[in-house]
């Protein structure tokens with residue numbers, strides 16, 4: 351069985367990946383600095399957690415000392431997009447430098463497969479369905495630009511070292527244990543204030559995928575793809591769900607009436623792509639389709655997050 355190294359493995363998607371796919375692998379190394387990840391123990395003794403900040407190269411290989419690594423899943427990044435808007439260093443360090451350092455780790459262990467969690471944010475703001483061949487790409491957030499820079503670094507690395515690279519472009523991913531995102535944000539605001547202040551006027555409309563389906567799709571693509579550099583949208587091709595609909599579904603969970611206040615802009619924050627829809631022909635033609643629509647994914651995640659928060 352292949353040994354794998356997962357960066358950001360203590361986070362939302364990393365933990366779901368481990369829960370669903372760890373039986374496919376031998377030893378599992380997790381690197382996380384726990385800046386956003388959850389400090390909950392992992393149950394299996396084949397998992398080794400290395401607490402390390404991947405933006406620091408200094409002494410990296412003193413701290414990261416694995417036996418053999420065959421495959422990398424690189425999830426570590428800044429997932430708090432607004433924090434990267436306030437400070438340009440946040441995404442440069444936690445999204446781009448972490449990728450360069452993970453490439454150095456891949457080089458050291460001579461891995462032959464590298465999987466990367468990219469994002470719809472690399473595309474920028476378009477009024478047509480986002481297809482992998484679209485370009486020139488014009489991200490509108492530091493997060494999106496550092497994901498795109500990471501993709502570029504991985505392309506040249508994969509070509510030069512003959513490492514197969516999967517670049518998965520995710521939509522908004524929902525489920526538990528959420529560490530960030532619109533649903534968690536809404537529940538936290540209601541708990542704090544008793545009402546819900548929505549960023550933007552609620553017309554923002556995006557594509558969502560449940561985390562369990564995301565993991566299933568990545569696993570499927572990883573087993574099927576035979577491209578050296580495989581860039582692929584993972585998600586739904588429906589029209590998405592609006593922020594207003596999400597807000598209304600969230601407040602329905604409460605017995606008492608929760609007032610919703612909307613902002614004025616048609617975006618949530620500067621750098622927020624207000625509307626996007628994925629073209630998923632490449633994924634569908636490979637043979638994978640989601641079972642849940644964007645709406646159903648969000649509805650399920652609202653239940654899961656509500657129950658987990660014990661509200």
Ligand SMILES: NC(=O)c1ccc[n+]([C@@H]2O[C@H](COP(=O)([O-])OP(=O)(O)OC[C@H]3O[C@@H](n4cnc5c(N)ncnc54)[C@H](O)[C@@H]3O)[C@@H](O)[C@H]2O)c1
Nearest residue numbers: 358361362363383385386387404426427429467520523529
């Ligand atoms: N959740 C989504 O909707 C979504 C959408 C598009 C792309 N992605 C990408 O998927 C990946 C996983 O996202 P997530 O939702 O699980 O976020 P998350 O914040 O829960 O997980 C990211 C993990 O990376 C760790 N990390 C951050 N900076 C680090 C550093 N410098 N060194 C070591 N570890 C570091 C965090 O502690 C965290 O555990 C990220 O790359 C994210 O950009 C997520």
